[in-house]
Each structure stands twice: as C-alpha cells, then as structure tokens.
Amino acid sequence: MLATLYAHPQLYVDVGIIGYDIPEKKYYFYLERLVNAEFGKRIMFGFYNKFISIPM
Secondary structure: OHHHHHHOOOOOEEOOHHHHOOOHHHHHHHHHHHHHOOOHHHEEOOOOOOOOOOOO
C-alpha cells in the first residue's frame, strides 16, 4: 500500500471496512504505518469503521 501511495499522489485510502476483517491491534498498526509514512491526510474513515468514533 505504501508503495502505491508514493507512486500515485492522487490516491487516498479508505480504512473503514478493513476494521471488520483484521484484529484491532493489527488495524491500529496499519494506521500507524500510514501516518508515520506521512499519509495521514490521505486516510478516509468510511462508514463501516468500528474502532474509532468521531463525534458529530
């Protein structure tokens, strides 16, 4: 994923649905890798996000 993001600056990542497919610990590790690689502004939290609640 990181190589694809480096190669395509217009690409964004939706991480909402993967929270249901992988354990919570791995989910946070995945998010941390994206943020540490400075792609934090290109992460979208979709409708199916179960770990992070954003107050409305």
